[in-house]
Amino acid sequence: MENCLFCKIIKGEIPCKKVYEDDEILAFYDINPAAPIHILVIPKKHITSLAHLEKEDEILIGKIYGVINKISEEQGFKQDGYRVIVNCGKNGGQQVMHLHFHILAGKQMGEKVL
Ligand code: 5GP
Ligand code: ZN
Numbered sequence: 001m002e003n004c005l006f007c008k009i010i011k012g013e014i015p016c017k018k019v020y021e022d023d024e025i026l027a028f029y030d031i032n033p034a035a036p037i038h039i040l041v042i043p044k045k046h047i048t049s050l051a052h053l054e055k056e057d058e059i060l061i062g063k064i065y066g067v068i069n070k071i072s073e074e075q076g077f078k079q080d081g082y083r084v085i086v087n088c089g090k091n092g093g094q095q096v097m098h099l100h101f102h103i104l105a106g107k108q109m110g111e112k113v114l
Helices: 005-011 055-074
Strands: 018-021 025-029 037-043 082-085 101-105
Touching: 005 025, 005 037, 018 055, 025 055, 037 055, 055 101
Parallel strands: none
Antiparallel strands: 018 025, 025 037, 037 101, 082 101
């Protein structure tokens, strides 16, 4: 997708600090961390947001959660726990319009909306 920041990261046109990569999924550190560990997990396929998910993407979303579980183990924060956030659209506060899963870890999470 032209002019999509995360598609440019996937293509290597913009550098990132990679945490995990396979054929379908990329994970890298957030440039402006909101916790001691802040990792973004994204599908390599351009999906604008959760609102743009198609039926065929649902297997990929399951794989993303598998990758999150793997990363939590490898990075050593599985046992202490962590938070996964997906912002969707305007009211969800989504700024980058390429579906991404925030992993926040390394501290006790504060404010809870739910
Ligand atoms: P959103 O607000 O869309 O849910 O999250 C977008 C996230 O992307 C933010 O946490 C922001 O810090 C991160 N971000 C924006 N630009 C870049 C970048 O160029 N590189 C990396 N690694 N993260 C970015
Ligand atoms: Zn994209």
